[in-house]
Amino acid sequence: MTRDQMNDQLNDQTNLLQGTLDMMILKSLALDQMHGLGISRRIEQLTKGTFQVKPGSLFPALHRMEEEGWLVSSWGESENNRRAKFYRLTRAGRRQLNSETQRWGRISLAIARALEAS
């Protein structure tokens, strides 16, 4: 696989998740703090396997969101006693989740209506 093809594939996934990835991460952290792999598994579980989040998208998103102040991270022990970095929502993150959820609701409703019409 050449570099270009690799890039293209990554880009497709990113595009698919664009905008929704942030929301999915926030949603997956709504109940408890989690490490990277946990988040990615949780998203798979929430979407019944529709979204598979690759580390190449996940980590940049996590770091960006942390810089935005929606998440905070801390080192801790994983379920198998491994050192892992755990992320958890801040108040701002929770607010962001709410507004993203509302926005998503509006958009999906609008799209559903648009598709039903004709």
Added chain:
Amino acid sequence: MPKISRMKTFFRNIFAKHHADRDLDDEVRGYAEMLAEEKTREGMSPDEARRTASLELGGVEQVKEQVREARAGAWLDSLFQDLRFGLRMLRKSPGLTAVAVLTLALGIGMNTAIFSVVDTILFKSLPYPHSNRIAVIWDNSEGSRLEVTFHTFRELTARSRSFEAASVLKTWQPNMTSAAQPDRLDGQSVSADYFRVLGIGPAFGRDFQPSDDASDSPKVVIISYGLWRSHFGADVTIVGRQITLDGELYTVIGVLPPQLETVLAPSAQVWTPLRYDTRNITASDAVEWGHHLRMVALLRPDISAKKAAREINEIAASPVSEFPRVPWASLENGFLVDSLQADVTRGVRPALLALLGAVTLVLLIACVNVTNLLLARGAQRHGEFVMRSALGAGRARMIRQLLTESLLLSALGGVLGILVAEMSVKGLVGLSPSELPRTSAISVNGAVFAFALGVTAIIGLLAGVIPALVASREDLHVGLQEASVRTSKGHQLTRNVLVVAEVALALVLLVSAGLLLHSLDRLFAVAPGFNSSHLVTLQVQTSGHRYDDPDASRLFFAQALAEVRRVPGVAAAGFSSLLPFSADQFGAYGAQFENDSPGASDEVFRYAVTPGYLETMEIPLRRGRLLDEHDITTAAPAALISESLARRKFPHQDPIGKRLHIGPTDKPWYTIVGVVGNVKQSSLTAGDSDAVYITSAQSWFADDAMSLVVRARGNPASLAPAIRAAIWSIDKGQPITRVATMDDLLAASAAQRRFALVLFEAFGVVALILAGCGIYGVLSGSVTERTREIGIRSALGASQRNIMALVIRRGLSLTALGVVIGLFGAAAASHAIVTLLFGISQLDPITYLAVIALLALVSGLACWMPAWRASRIDPAITLRPE
């Protein structure tokens, strides 16, 4: 809140980068291990689990790089990184960096300097409010420019409708005696509207009025700001005060503003009205009918120079009875009209344009060279790019890195370039021939510098980025396999083309420089007609009322001469009204021979000399006798004529005993008593000038300024103080100026050519060096790239000599191709500099052959080193893997 956290991480990313990086590494690796554990739990073998996990992850380094790029402050961080890396790369190849930076600096600096000079002189408008409307008007003397007469000026201003204002002027160099010691000032006598034509006025005081210009009005002057400060202590009460100039009282009426550039007389300090007599129009020997005035006019806004020329030429063609004309100012050929700017730059325009062309070639060569260097380096770094790409560097990131490096190079070159430009401008101004106008206004032009920097930077950027594009496009797998030293054929071809271009451009420059050099050689081989060595010359003026009497003036010069001849070290001395190779301009008079048809007249140079002048100059006598002490006022007027005049007027006769008038025709005839050798009057390039020599005693007027020539036994320059003291022992108040050796005057007459030559030589040398570097770079690169091939050749039995020949042949064939192409360019370029050439054809074969030989020699040297290296390649290299 988010803002603050972003700021916080921004600073952490920048300043605690190392820590943040390790953190990230731990995190991603942790993820990979957990993933692998998960797979093991699902039943995979540990090895398989790790492999699947790492495939799914897509590479730890790639993920880290993606996170880094998403981080706050990533751009700044990577900029620092790029800069650091760039500097390290530049330091790693100091030779290449130095060559590239020097090339850029020279290209940018020289261009900026030359463009700054040319722009100021030729293109920037003159510092006057309506500079584009100021025209200069000349009497047309069979196509060449002749100063107008005062009465012609009067007729034009009275009849023409094209002028808003018009003025005539001549130089005036009064002796100021009010100060402690006599001081000769530079100035101009001008008609009243002079400053209105230029559109300037005095800083304080008043401008000239028409009434100041009347021949019987009180004498007034306007002085320059500089003179006001240096001689009058910037005293504001100067206006209304009287100063003594040439023994007469002048009232100061105004002071000009500071920093005023008077392009018609850059060193002028005083201006006075011309005060010519308008009534003596029928008196043909009056000064008002002499061709000695420069005319300038401010055209009306709606009148172009062309339109004005048409109108005044119609006036020239239709005389009216109100303005009678004399035969020598009949205006039968009309006028020549030019803008003031074109007029003052006319003499230097060819040289400056040639320099502009030459320095553009230098810039081109610099660009070619930098491109070549960067391409070569790109080729060598091909492996590096492939490797970085494999390690997760995005294409954008690599391009940015290379851009940073190229920009670094350009910035270094630019900084040095500023220095080069500053020094070159200073050097140029210092080196410039005196006829170069407006040198005081020349400074480094920022816009030009930015342009030159921009052009080279853009070319550097393009050349620098190509390797990154090539590398990032390539198949990683193949790239890694041959990541060592191979380059694509395309690159080699580009670099070969560039070398050919460099050689061709260098040839053009070198041929031009060679032609100029050969011309100057020829020029100095021209005999001036006298022996210039050991001659010192100076000008003595008589000033003050005492010398209104021509006999007093003649007596003064005779006494001064006698005193000078007594100075130890003086072998011979004599005065002449006209000195070859000096700035003397007004020596031409009409000569009419006895058997000429009435009205016919030859233009000749009149030399009114003291006996001994021709002997001092060592002008050879061809027939008859020279002038001597017996040719005094009361004796029969005697004259010598030059060989050229004798041959033209008396081709089959003996000129001795023939008679002629020179100047006015109502005076007694001069009898020709001798024929002397031809002397070049204005420059070595001029044809033989027809000349008539008479004694100043027998001249119809006494010249108030005479040039003294002294032949010294020893060093001529060191005699000057003693000569000056000798003249001042007769009269302390008489100004002595223009002290120079005759050899200096000769050199100065070729100053413009020399100026052009020095620069062309400099450019030629730069071009030669750059072309040599180019050839060397390409061959050296290709030897490195072909190491394996050369090794195989020598393993198969090729001798060292064969291999050297292989490399040298390649270099020389590139050179030969460049030379062939360059010859066409050189032929075109030499056509452009044809006005600067002298005595040789623009296709001078000697010059062409010499330049080709020089280029061949330099390229041979440039080939030799890589060839030698190639011949040392160990055949065993073929056994090693690449």
